Amino acid sequence: MSKLVLTVDDSAAIREMLAYVLKSAGHRVIEAEDGMDGLQKALANQFDLIITDQSMPKMDGITLVKALRALPQYAAVPILLLTTESSDGMKDEGRTAGATGWLVKPFDPNKLIDVVAKVTR
Amino acid sequence: MSSPAAGEDQRSASAAANPGAELAGLLGQASTALDLQCRAAHFELRQTQRLLSDATRRLLDCFHAAARELAEPGSETPAARAGANLLAASQHLQFSDLVAQLLNSTEERVDGLLHVSERLQELLRALSAPGPNAGERLAFEKRAFLDALAELEGCGSTRVHQSDMTAGETELF
Amino acid sequence: MAIDLTRFLPMFFEETEEHLANMETQLLRLDPNAPDPEALHSIFRAAHSVKGNSALLGAARFSEVMHRIESILDRIRKEQLKPDNDVITLLLEACDVVREQAGRLKDKGECDEAALDALHERLRRFTPAETSAPAPSSLPAPARRSERFSIEVDLPSGQGITGLPLANLYAELGALGRLEDVRTDGTTSLSLILLTAQSTDVVRDKLHGLLGAQSVRVTPYVAPPKLAEQPPPAGSASEFGLFSDEVSLAQTTGMLSERGFGRRAIDHEATGILGRRVTDRLHLDRSSIRVDVAKLDRLLNLVGELVIAQSMLSEAATRGARDARLRDSVAYVGRQTRELQEAVMGIRLLPIDYLFSRVPRLVRDLARRLGKEVELITHGAETELDKEMIEKLADPIMHLVRNSLDHGIEAPVVRAAAGKEKVGKIQLRATHQAGGVVIEILDDGAGFDRERILAKAIERGMPAHPGMSDEEVWQFVFAPGFTTAEELSDISGRGVGMDVVKRNIRALGGHIEVRSRPGAGVHIVLRLPLTLAILDGMTVEIAGETFIVPLSLIAEAFLPQSYQVKTVTTGARVVQVRDAYLPLLSTDQLLGLKGKTTTQAAIAIAVDVDGRRAALLVDRLLGQQQVVIKSLEANYRRIPGIAGATVLGNGRVALILDINALLHLEIPTSGGQDLEAALGAA
Numbered sequence: 011m012s013k014l015v016l017t018v019d020d021s022a023a024i025r026e027m028l029a030y031v032l033k034s035a036g037h038r039v040i041e042a043e044d045g046m047d048g049l050q051k052a053l054a055n056q057f058d059l060i061i062t063d064q065s066m067p068k069m070d071g072i073t074l075v076k077a078l079r080a081l082p083q084y085a086a087v088p089i090l091l092l093t094t095e096s097s098d099g100m101k102d103e104g105r106t107a108g109a110t111g112w113l114v115k116p117f118d119p120n121k122l123i124d125v126v127a128k129v130t131r
Numbered sequence: 132m133s134s135p136a137a138g139e140d141q142r143s144a145s146a147a148a149n150p151g152a153e154l155a156g157l158l159g160q161a162s163t164a165l166d167l168q169c170r171a172a173h174f175e176l177r178q179t180q181r182l183l184s185d186a187t188r189r190l191l192d193c194f195h196a197a198a199r200e201l202a203e204p205g206s207e208t209p210a211a212r213a214g215a216n217l218l219a220a221s222q223h224l225q226f227s228d229l230v231a232q233l234l235n236s237t238e239e240r241v242d243g244l245l246h247v248s249e250r251l252q253e254l255l256r257a258l259s260a261p262g263p264n265a266g267e268r269l270a271f272e273k274r275a276f277l278d279a280l281a282e283l284e285g286c287g288s289t290r291v292h293q294s295d296m297t298a299g300e301t302e303l304f
Numbered sequence: 305m306a307i308d309l310t311r312f313l314p315m316f317f318e319e320t321e322e323h324l325a326n327m328e329t330q331l332l333r334l335d336p337n338a339p340d341p342e343a344l345h346s347i348f349r350a351a352h353s354v355k356g357n358s359a360l361l362g363a364a365r366f367s368e369v370m371h372r373i374e375s376i377l378d379r380i381r382k383e384q385l386k387p388d389n390d391v392i393t394l395l396l397e398a399c400d401v402v403r404e405q406a407g408r409l410k411d412k413g414e415c416d417e418a419a420l421d422a423l424h425e426r427l428r429r430f431t432p433a434e435t436s437a438p439a440p441s442s443l444p445a446p447a448r449r450s451e452r453f454s455i456e457v458d459l460p461s462g463q464g465i466t467g468l469p470l471a472n473l474y475a476e477l478g479a480l481g482r483l484e485d486v487r488t489d490g491t492t493s494l495s496l497i498l499l500t501a502q503s504t505d506v507v508r509d510k511l512h513g514l515l516g517a518q519s520v521r522v523t524p525y526v527a528p529p530k531l532a533e534q535p536p537p538a539g540s541a542s543e544f545g546l547f548s549d550e551v552s553l554a555q556t557t558g559m560l561s562e563r564g565f566g567r568r569a570i571d572h573e574a575t576g577i578l579g580r581r582v583t584d585r586l587h588l589d590r591s592s593i594r595v596d597v598a599k600l601d602r603l604l605n606l607v608g609e610l611v612i613a614q615s616m617l618s619e620a621a622t623r624g625a626r627d628a629r630l631r632d633s634v635a636y637v638g639r640q641t642r643e644l645q646e647a648v649m650g651i652r653l654l655p656i657d658y659l660f661s662r663v664p665r666l667v668r669d670l671a672r673r674l675g676k677e678v679e680l681i682t683h684g685a686e687t688e689l690d691k692e693m694i695e696k697l698a699d700p701i702m703h704l705v706r707n708s709l710d711h712g713i714e715a716p717v718v719r720a721a722a723g724k725e726k727v728g729k730i731q732l733r734a735t736h737q738a739g740g741v742v743i744e745i746l747d748d749g750a751g752f753d754r755e756r757i758l759a760k761a762i763e764r765g766m767p768a769h770p771g772m773s774d775e776e777v778w779q780f781v782f783a784p785g786f787t788t789a790e791e792l793s794d795i796s797g798r799g800v801g802m803d804v805v806k807r808n809i810r811a812l813g814g815h816i817e818v819r820s821r822p823g824a825g826v827h828i829v830l831r832l833p834l835t836l837a838i839l840d841g842m843t844v845e846i847a848g849e850t851f852i853v854p855l856s857l858i859a860e861a862f863l864p865q866s867y868q869v870k871t872v873t874t875g876a877r878v879v880q881v882r883d884a885y886l887p888l889l890s891t892d893q894l895l896g897l898k899g900k901t902t903t904q905a906a907i908a909i910a911v912d913v914d915g916r917r918a919a920l921l922v923d924r925l926l927g928q929q930q931v932v933i934k935s936l937e938a939n940y941r942r943i944p945g946i947a948g949a950t951v952l953g954n955g956r957v958a959l960i961l962d963i964n965a966l967l968h969l970e971i972p973t974s975g976g977q978d979l980e981a982a983l984g985a986a
Binding site: 024119120 | 191218222
């Protein structure tokens with residue numbers, strides 16, 4: 011099933027690769043280039059899934075997750091954190107903020123497709 | 132030819148006579164070297180950033196072009212294999228983000244070091260320049276130097292740990 | 305221990321040039337009434353960097369001048385000095401002097417110290433309160449330190465968070481600074497941490513305006529005391545994972561206020577100002593590449609080889625055309641190679657803005673000097689050209705703009721009298737068209753004076769007559785030494801300009817077209833290839849060998865009939881093409897080859913190089929293709945009449961003809977040993 015996905019990352023390369031992989035799996039993608047842009051777009055649309063980078067201008071990923079979880083319409087929507095670090099400190103923070111899962115960069119395209127299918131079932 | 136021991140004595144004698152000046156001299160040299168290297172490193176980092184940014188853009192454009200070609204109707208089985216290759220490539224093309232973060236982190240450190248070095252030079256100047264406001268100026272420069280050192284602690288990001296980057300991804304133009 | 309500073313000199317010069325250019329651009333954009341603090345900060349940092357570099361390398365005078373500039377900028381930052389026209393002009397001139405002297409230092413190893421001293425004096429007068437010795441080095445502190453605020457918002461009872469104008473709230477916060485944390489209990493309040501350089505009053509006003517004064521409280525943020533470090537639990541390094549599905553919102557927020565929030569705040573304490581600097585730097589500079597040119601050339605060479613290899617493959621494929629899959633695969637490879645070629649060529653491509661950015665300064669200074677009012681409009685500054693081409697276009701384009709300013713745009717009074725707007729317009733436009741670049745320079749000035757040009761041309765004995773079309777008349781402007789300016793102004797008047805411009809454009813493989821309407825202005829169009837290293841050529845056969853003729857120089861190709869060919873008294877031959885006679889050249893003889901070319905079977909190619917026209921005889925036309933130019937000199941040596949070489953798809957070498965040289969060659973008596981040897985060596 012085709013899902014509407016929001017991707018938030020300040021790196022054009024990451025955004026474009028996410029879009030390419032997600033679209034090749036049949037999903038629709040809207041991109042944002044920082045936390046605030048992501049939040050604005052999340053308010054303006056209803057997404058089935060949100061994938062966000064951690065370190066970005068304006069607002070980082072974890073803060074974005076918190077802001078989204080505070081909104082009733084995103085309380086239960088899956089949110090994935092894309093991080094360069096797979097330390098447990100980061101995982102903890104992500105979990106407590108309310109993220110659904112994490113991906114370490116550079117993400118594996120096949121694994122991404124699998125996770126997306128799994129969390130948006 | 133004086134014996135090494137005599138030379139040592141001489142040096143320690145003069146050091147004892149004017150420890151401050153000698154120390155200031157050595158620190159001055161170290162500071163200058165530090166400054167120079169920082170500036171050069173800064174310059175090289177900026178070059179690398181630009182190179183990276185441009186190369187990435189071009190690679191991405193190539194990638195998108197190839198993907199578009201494949202999507203054209205009438206492509207045969209080579210297209211399926213190529214498609215799988217492109218998907219694999221999508222992972223490798225993400226390198227620029229990671230390298231960019233590393234570069235930013237390094238640049239921050241370099242900036243911090245540069246700042247420290249500049250403040251150190253001012254401090255040394257204040258140390259060796261007596262004058263009417265010498266005491267005030269010295270206190271000001273000491274404070275500024277220590278502040279710069281403190282800021283250095285926060286420089287750079289320890290958050291980027293990338294263990295698995297095979298050579299080839301960083302093969303830039 | 306002396307440090308060898310000479311290694312750092314190239315870097316110093318390059319950086320200084322870069323910083324000065326940046327300062328100039330930013331100064332030109334500065335609004336005197338509301339100077340952008342970011343821009344001032346950026347100019348200050350640039351000046352500071354040059355100051356530091358200069359001091360380090362012993363260029364004390366440079367350092368002192370930069371220090372003066374810093375002081376002036378500081379006064380502007382503190383709003384003690386308004387950056388009006390005079391101040392900006394002074395700063396721009398200062399940049400000029402420094403740039404010039406740095407250039408001299410680089411080229412000759414010494415600079416004009418008196419000039420720097422004079423500049424220093426002029427600058428010093430703008431900072432009267434300063435003592436003569438530099439003050440304790442004040443590093444560029446941001447105009448205002450960033451601070452954290454804690455913002456508490458009461459949620460409208462009954463509606464919770466959805467009762468708030470969220471989109472507006474977040475938009476407002478985003479504009480103020482960086483949002484660092486968000487927490488809510490869902491029913492009574494929303495808490496936010498904002499990092500911003502704005503003052504408390506500004507933040508309060510914005511939020512009160514949006515949400516009402518009773519519902520928002522803004523206070524400086526105070527970090528809670530440091531918590532004990534938690535030992536990291538032993539975890540796996542799997543690439544992805546899912547948290548437990550049962551984590552509910554309530555649990556999440558509970559945990560937040562307890563643990564997560566406080567700990568993250570500690571990390572940020574250390575960053576302070578640097579926190580802001582990190583976010584600034586996450587945006588990469590999008591400007592050009594400065595890379596060792598030798599590396600680029602090597603790479604370009606490799607791509608060139610790839611192009612050749614691909615065309616070989618293509619050729620093999622056409623011969624084995626029965627296998628459709630092979631053909632398709634080859635076609636696919638061909639497309640990818642072209643893409644790659646373009647991508648690699650792209651590294652040498654720079655936006656023409658590199659050139660355009662120098663023009664505003666020229667226009668500003670010159671217009672002032674001439675007492676004219678001119679507005680400059682540029683389009684397509686992002687259009688890309690080969691780096692080398694941009695460097696070679698700089699002079700011609702500057703000259704054309706100078707012409708427009710000097711001779712084209714009229715003085716305001718004259719314009720007003722003619723019913724035009726007082727402010728003249730000059731437009732610079734660049735676009736990509738048909739695989740090349742088109743650059744246009746337009747002005748709405750007086751246009752060419754047809755009568756004067758005609759008169760001048762007739763006076764100088766040129767083939768001019770009153771019945772000529774406008775286009776033909778304008779061509780006289782390109783004649784060497786031509787000028788209609790009554791007095792040679794020191795700006796552009798010598799009239800050596802236009803012919804040199806045309807020659808320069810030609811040398812780049814381009815054309816220049818000129819259009820004008822009296823009273824309406826002049827429109828100059830430059831058409832250029834994208835790059836110098838690749839040529840669109842026509843492959844021809846001469847005396848059994850393959851040669852390439854640059855397509856841009858070919859007017860037409862035809863089969864001369866015997867009645868069209870005449871012999872003149874000197875023994876030379878001409879061929880009639882419509883109403884003109886062109887010299888008919890036996891190319892094989894010119895090149896010293898043992899020719900088999902007779903007029904009957906041969907084809908004539910009419911070429912036009914800078915107005916010189918001729919017809920070259922060749923045996924056959926083989927086709928048309930893009931070739932990568934390889935220098936002959938690198939592999940062999942210079943041969944008159946040959947511009948370079950390339951390898952064709954069939955693996956054979958073809959020499960590229962230098963048409964301009966050929967037209968000037970006489971038939972050699974030595975025979976073609978040189979050429980044949982070259983063909984062997986290539």
